[in-house]
Amino acid sequence: MEIEQVRALFPGLDAQVYGKPLVYFDNAATSQRPLSVVRAFEESSLHANANLHRAVHCLAETATRAYEDTRDAVRAFIGAAHREEIIFTAGTTAAVNLLAFSFGEAFVGEGDEIIVTEAEHHSNLVPWQLLCLRKKAVLKVLPVDDSGHLRVDLLPALLTDRTRLLAVAQVSNVLGLAAPLPQIIRAAHARGCAVFVDGAQGIVHDGVDVQALDCDFYAFSGHKMYAATGTGVLYGKKKWLEAMPPYQSGGEMIGTVRWDGTTFAPLPAKFEAGTQNINGVPTLVPAIEMFRLLSDGALREYAGRVSDRLAEGLAARGDIHLYGTPSAPGEKIPLYSFTVEGVHHEDLALVLDKMGFAVRSGQMCAEPLMDRFGVTGMVRVSLLPYNTMEEVERFLDALDVAVTMLRG
Numbered sequence: 001m002e003i004e005q006v007r008a009l010f011p012g013l014d015a016q017v018y019g020k021p022l023v024y025f026d027n028a029a030t031s032q033r034p035l036s037v038v039r040a041f042e043e044s045s046l047h048a049n050a051n052l053h054r055a056v057h058c059l060a061e062t063a064t065r066a067y068e069d070t071r072d073a074v075r076a077f078i079g080a081a082h083r084e085e086i087i088f089t090a091g092t093t094a095a096v097n098l099l100a101f102s103f104g105e106a107f108v109g110e111g112d113e114i115i116v117t118e119a120e121h122h123s124n125l126v127p128w129q130l131l132c133l134r135k136k137a138v139l140k141v142l143p144v145d146d147s148g149h150l151r152v153d154l155l156p157a158l159l160t161d162r163t164r165l166l167a168v169a170q171v172s173n174v175l176g177l178a179a180p181l182p183q184i185i186r187a188a189h190a191r192g193c194a195v196f197v198d199g200a201q202g203i204v205h206d207g208v209d210v211q212a213l214d215c216d217f218y219a220f221s222g223h224k225m226y227a228a229t230g231t232g233v234l235y236g237k238k239k240w241l242e243a244m245p246p247y248q249s250g251g252e253m254i255g256t257v258r259w260d261g262t263t264f265a266p267l268p269a270k271f272e273a274g275t276q277n278i279n280g281v282p283t284l285v286p287a288i289e290m291f292r293l294l295s296d297g298a299l300r301e302y303a304g305r306v307s308d309r310l311a312e313g314l315a316a317r318g319d320i321h322l323y324g325t326p327s328a329p330g331e332k333i334p335l336y337s338f339t340v341e342g343v344h345h346e347d348l349a350l351v352l353d354k355m356g357f358a359v360r361s362g363q364m365c366a367e368p369l370m371d372r373f374g375v376t377g378m379v380r381v382s383l384l385p386y387n388t389m390e391e392v393e394r395f396l397d398a399l400d401v402a403v404t405m406l407r408g
């Protein structure tokens with residue numbers, strides 16, 4: 001498949017902003033949506049819009065089948081052993097909150113420890129901070145070095161018999177570097193500590209096989225990998241999920257409800273209280289198909305060249321500081337965060353926007369990491385396989401113009 005054919009599948013890429021063709025480089029925040037996903041949402045809204053699991057009528061049956069088929073598709077996609085291990089959530093943030101509450105209720109007590117890394121998105125940090133406050137547990141932090149790599153050499157000293165869970169991003173949303181997960185997971189498991197992997201950024205570039213990885217929990221957001229917003233997944237090994245109490249309570253997550261007490265449904269319903277995202281969840285199926293399509297060898301090779309050209313173009317400028325320097329091939333996703341000497345990140349993003357380029361600026365929901373690098377914010381450019389070499393060339397030229405303009 002040629003890149004222009006790929007782009008034709010994403011009508012949103014054709015947009016104009018301020019009369020200029022849009023160059024969408026904010027993919028790490030939200031990906032553009034293919035027509036197949038839009039159609040799946042439309043199809044579900046128009047022809048299968050009934051509540052799930054509850055009623056015996058035909059429409060409810062169709063909607064329920066689409067929802068449960070999606071669970072099977074996600075199970076296969078991430079390599080989980082059982083379909084009950086797939087819990088639908090509103091996204092990664094919702095998944096981490098579920099986990100922090102429920103795992104916390106079951107397994108974390110006063111004086112226990114949770115480890116997060118310095119490179120975490122707030123979504124994989126604040127829920128753990130709140131859990132530790134609630135339970136009088138201790139939050140420990142695995143730092144990063146100047147190149148942005150996790151200091152895994154410090155991990156053995158951080159882990160103790162009281163460490164209940166370690167939470168780490170598969171790939172940092174600021175640095176773009178993949179964490180050495182097998183090494184981290186082995187070290188944690190050796191001390192009896194469970195591992196949660198935040199796959200929000202990793203899944204769309206690297207995919208995942210949760211059994212091969214042997215993580216205990218994994219989460220991702222649909223909207224970052226082509227699916228509808230408000231969709232996401234929490235994976236957990238059955239042995240953990242079965243031992244964890246419900247997070248939210250209400251309809252469909254119950255066994256029996258009596259005045260003298262309530263019992264709960266088996267997995268996965270136990271963690272899916274109330275009306276679910278009926279129309280959004282089925283869009284994960286075409287999203288997974290899109291992921292597979294874009295993983296095609298020739299497209300990957302092209303995407304690699306586009307990313308390399310961007311990296312080289314940015315590095316060639318003497319006035320840019322790039323964060324997250326890879327030390328091995330394939331370690332970095334096509335995501336580049338940087339600061340420019342003498343130019344405020346927000347000003348630069350605003351000027352680029354006026355020129356048609358959508359980039360991210362600010363703290364990127366990672367304030368402790370900004371503090372670590374002594375900056376108030378960065379500019380982030382993040383690509384997906386539908387981005388082109390021509391867009392990158394235009395961006396590098398536009399960056400020149402914008403920086404010159406801002407320096408006056």
Ligand SMILES: Cc1ncc(COP(=O)(O)O)c(C=O)c1O
Nearest residue numbers: 091092093121123173200201221
């Ligand atoms: C690494 C990481 N974790 C978690 C999140 C939160 O994802 P969501 O806002 O879809 O819940 C993000 C979003 O940018 C992210 O990049």
